[in-house]
Amino acid sequence: MVTIFATLGWEPKSVIPSLKIRDNVEKLIVYYSPDKKGESACEKLWGYCSSIKLPLKSVKLENQFDLIKTAKEIRKDLRKYAGKDIVFNITGGTKVMSSAALLACILEAVPAVYCNEKTGKEETLPLLQIRYEDFLTKPQKNILMIIKSLGGECNAVDIAKETGLRKATVSHHIKQLGDMGLVVVETSKKDSRKKSVKILESVELLLE
């Protein structure tokens, strides 16, 4: 049994091919924009799904133009289905919705598909099924988690205290994380003699 996730645009037509080519679809979960056209598309889809007695869950997005917020929202739902047979159709909706869904699929190693506009056929996107956070080592993840728990910004001494690691070791990991583009080291606003380590909002997606 497979659960299909999809981003929904102003018409439900991009979602339908994913339902038709699969046997044993258990449920459809769609994300739609909080406007009249999004709601109208959702109503049409309700009609279609009820005619074939397919359970539908529709999720109204808070802001279809906020990429990170939307990705976080979708990712939270995908995690509830970890280990189950799921697929995400990212064709419909605004480009931000679509990109946010793809981002969530990359992070959670969920197969993503796209309906070709010309042929109307579903295409599988070239994506490895490896959770993206598995590319980080345990100490790297741990340090990022600590920075997040300290409000997204702290210094090496704070991290050393929390982890029990030596400051030199912490500095080495921070340098690595900086080279990976996951943290930024800058002069502290509170004390110009100190350096503070910051994580970006989007990096929090790797930690949730």
Add this chain to the structure above:
Amino acid sequence: MKILITTFGRDEAKLNVARRDIGYEKLIIITDNPELDAFKKIREMESITGTEIEIIKIDSYNFMECFNKIGETIDKYKNHDIRFNTSGGPKTLSAAALLMCFNKGVPAYHSEEKTYKLPVIKGVSFEEKINRDERKIIKNIKQDCDAEKIKKKTGLSGRKFDILLMEMDKKGIARMEYNGKTRIMLTPIGEYFRKKM
């Protein structure tokens, strides 16, 4: 050199946000319409600072062409400091760019009214997750293949081969089908890796 590669459709507003928020010394624009007037304006603006512009033509609605061409462009400039804006153009082009940035570990941004930095781990590529024996198998698969024949070609032992197949299935590189014989098929990402070998 800092190189900003960006996808582009019709709307130059997003590109202008990217130009404002992301540093660059060279600009590469990937688009399906290099004849647009918008490019004349951008060239004019960039000529003030002597910034080089390269425009790459692509069929924006052909996902795999976009994916492969973006991969080639990133490889061509791999010794430079690349940053990628994925917000321009149709969704196919944008999605191909986003996937390739994660695939190659290239810092990615999405510029709309504001610029979002995406959580790509710089320098870490998906290709690193494929080991030598898996590469051996991928190299020998041509579209749809008999597992026994592949095993012989690779010279891998039966048990090791089976474990590798399971691993490849788990990673989404290949799929198995049993119909009297086990057949192996590469997924789109597996096929992409095979073409690169």
